[in-house]
Amino acid sequence: MEERKIRLKVNGKDCELSVKPNELLLNVLRNKLGLTGTKYGCGTGDCGACTVLINNEPRLSCLTLAVTVDGAEITTVEGLATNGKLHPIQEAFVKHGAIQCGFCIPGIVIMAKGLLDINPNPTVEEIKEALKGHLCRCTGYINIIKAIKAAALEMSKG
Amino acid sequence: MQTKFISREQKRHDKKGERLSSQFYTVGKPAPRKDAIPKVTGQEKFTTDVVVPGMLYGRVLRSPYPHARVKRIDTSKAEAMGAVCITFEETPKIKYNERIVSIPSATFKDRTVLTGKPLHVGEPIAAVAAETEEKAEKALKLIEVEYEPLEAVFDPIVAMKPGKPNLHDHIIIEDKVVEIKNNIAAKLEIAEGDVEKGFQEADIVIEREAKLGRPYHAQLETKSAVCVPEPNGGVTIWTTTQTIHNCRILIGEIFGIPLNKVCVKKVALGGSFGSSIQMNTILPICVALALKAKKPVKLVSTREEDMYDHCRYSMIIKYKLGAKKDGRLVAGQMDVVVDIGAHNIQAYPLIGCMAGWLVDLYKIPHIKYSAKAVYTNKAPACAMQGFGNPQVNFIAQTMMNEIAEKLGLDPIEVELKNYVGLGDVFWGQGPTVRSVIRSCGVEELIKKGSEMIGWRNRGRPEEKKGDIVRGIGMARGFHTSGAGGPLPGEAVDFSGAMIKINEDGTVDVIASLQDMGGGALEAGLRIVAETLGVPLDCVELAPTDTCTSVYDVCLHATRGVYVGGGTLKKVAEQVRQKLLEYASRILGTYPQYLKIRPDEKRKQGIIYAEGISGKEITIREVAATARNKNWGTIAAVDSLRQAQCPPAYTVYFLEVEVNKRTGEVRPVRAVVGADCGTVIDPIYAVAQIHGSFYRGLSYALYEDTRYNRKTGELTNKGFLSGYNILKAPDMPNPDDVQVFFASTYEETGPFGAKGIGEAAINPVPAVVANAIYNAIGVWIRQTPITPERVLKALKEKGGE
């Protein structure tokens, strides 16, 4: 298959890449850009470990062909902290004990960012619903829900 | 009963002069875990993230048949395109058991790296490696295999019948060939007292059967390995494992490599729940590929491959239980048939442990237990959180509730009459190891929990009207903290660690103990900081591998804090002793008069002579002086075998909502009481309980791997899409899950701590069934308790 040139803005940085049409965004991020925070969990859209923001929308990078996002802005978990300062969502995850094995965390943190962008003050029910596509086997989601709720509160303070 | 309360209070005060829990510097205080930042920023490296220059990607060719013989295999086309190929014909023929937690005489060896006689769909036959995953995939498709399908057997009861295909004619134990008959991989019979006499004395006898499903671990990180062949003939390995040292021993044995040339690096593990207690199937395949390719190879399982690789033991349990009118148990007889799948990873220790789980739950004077573990053509079952304990607990705790109901007694009252607690003999992980229980918070947990949930107002099922009804259940469980005991036993259970003081007063902890995510090592760091008297900031886990660390058996059996943490305390005490000696030389005091306190501002431990002003010095100054005066490094290395495995207890109260028209069960509120001795970190101890509660609910209500009896395939083909699993929307809200701890102190544990993890899952399936009974008046003794099964049970009840 012939490679195509695509331009992406990944975590604020412009990059130009050559990709085959069948290359998944997940593998481009991990293998070509070394951004291994985003994970493969199932490959079928059932676990959410590969969630990234594409033009600020949480989407599954394991079901996205890299060629289709030419020109897009991508945010991965590596791009959330600014100048070495954790994003309030990350702060809340650390503080509320929402992290255990941590493999699902990048996808969940990124999803939470996308959620709070469209719904800055979600109810517990809305957070639970948004977590529906994310498999976390360690935490029972309880501290994750608390962390997202706390982050929303913190962010609303500005 | 009263004595138990008195003893608990006594235990709060440490006999050996340790501080009371309120006086701890670090232990018991919440602090963010050290790996939280790398994990929340995506910088933590898991095996799947390891990249080595020039590495190839591996792929495994797996059997599409549940039972077959490979008649012909041809890799020439794959090799022609430049792929490195290995088949069962060339990989080592040595039989091994991937789990070596048990001693050799209790380790049943029945598998090889690759096989020409696959025993389940998904069993590895051959493997390839190429420069990219895409190329490896193409090469895999070019391998030609001709199979002779053989008759397969999926039901353990059928598998034991004469005339059925024998999966294994023989296996190896130590170096002896052992014949296998009727697919029975292991069996065990135990009796205490006279069970027939016991049943005659009973006022009530009930006999029930439970069927427990076959959930898959569904750890987020699929099994992965990276192997680099080294110029000295050795290998360097990163792999998903709960035990780097056991992986090293096995790789050395299989490939004939001296152990000092097998370096297994510790790397973050994306969940496990028992599925990496053994060396993963793919690790020796990855090593074989790397050795043949003479290049590094990375092998990451797909989710489908992973789901064909491991699961929990499914089983059928029959239990006959007799009690007196007042609820005291007199006799019990349990018969178990375990479906172990295609390989015997650890069926023998499993059925032994289950006997322990049975006798350690209730005091029953006359008891008889028999178990058979049977091979079938399914994915091999292995350890999964609880290791047979949730299964035993499910039937025992639901039957206990049923007996209480039948006798018109409160289940709590019956529970308190029969439980095994303080001062009682404890079988630990099996009948061969017995010790005495020295801490127990059961009564405290039951009393407080029942008040918090509103136990008295739960009502009776027949009083509940409408389509949607609620019920409250109670169940109690325990798990051992580790697998130690006063005698050597059949399980290897010791840990080792090295701790050293650096020249600036900071501390390196070199521990091969793994962390599955629960925070065992974080707890370990708190214990080190507390023992040394330094701020937590000063203590770091050093990157560790098998060459630079001492042996630790495995992170399993809820042993992380009690055994792993206990070891770190032992080693840290030796370091502290040395520190004090050196400090006394400098200060001119006697070492036994010196104390250490952490100074958070100076980020130092301060060694001081209490009450004598001017006699104090930082650890940095001591360490620097030791260097400058050539006294040597302040360090220690040691191992610890715990001579007990004290039970951690949990009591669950759960409220469920049952829709009688759809059979749907929704957990809505829970109160969980836990006795883990001293709580090392209040946030993460609670988080451990949340996780176990969640996995228990999912086990009880959703999860099962099912097989197509014609093709031997999983009905979901290994995709998560077809695997029922509890997701966030079906969890109770955070505010509706309350966790509290008993005020116990385990004198044999580090700063009074025991374990917690598995204790917190064991009673969950039972509490779900008990709560459902309280809602709808029907006992369901088959997991998962699906809406279909609930509705069917209701219809059968209605038809009576």
Add this chain to the structure above:
Amino acid sequence: MVNTRILASEFEYFEPRTINEAVNLLAKYGQEARVLAGGSDLIVDMKVEKVNPKYLIYIGKIPELRSIAKVGNEVVVGANATFFDLIKSPLLQSFPILLEALKSIQLEIKMMGTIGGNICSAAPTASTATPLLVLNAWVKVVSARGSRTIPIEKVYVGNRKTSLAPDELLTEIHLPVLDSRYGTAFGEIKTKIKFAVVIGRRGDVCEHCRIAIGGDVEVAKRVEKAEKLLEGKVFNERAIEEACDAVVEEIDPDNWYVREVAKYLFPKVVWEAWEKAR
């Protein structure tokens, strides 16, 4: 065993910028081509080798396919509008059952999945199927041969099978604005069963009724027999029971559980629609 870590299948990739370009490509490669929209279904199907197209035509770069507009008494939705586009569109707020049916979709799929893709998957469990059926939606399909319109119930012709020809591209979904007196309701029990209902009433009499069934059935469809049993009748328990029997007939008799829960869910959904009708 397939490898879901990568997309192993190889294909020629096209990125048309206009509908015309797209249909010309379909005219050329139709039989061996697939239209890629959000990808949440198609990429999975390709990974697991359920389909193996030689040509992949990505329609995400055709702006007009993502528009939502009111035209006369209809809301016209571009086939490539995502579920999230629908949820946030002011124009779609007058179709609460459609939005209700989208609620249970996970957040990422709301962002990726498109209404056109959902229709073309023709899965009986598809979120939009039952509401579109009772809303009397119709679709516009375009090919190099011209364009045609198809009522939604004629689109779903079988399990995961549509009536679209291989060279046809679904471009628009037309949603007639409902009479404001009509009551609507949607209900589902996980993947087992879904119902959407539209009811018009006069006093105690059910004047107009549309019922659609989806979920664990062969194909999502209208249940005309049940509709007729309610229409023109006094709306009461007995009439609902008869209609419910007709609905349950649509479910495989071996599927006893789905039949049972349908008996529970269906009356709830029709009652809800009835109570909302004025």
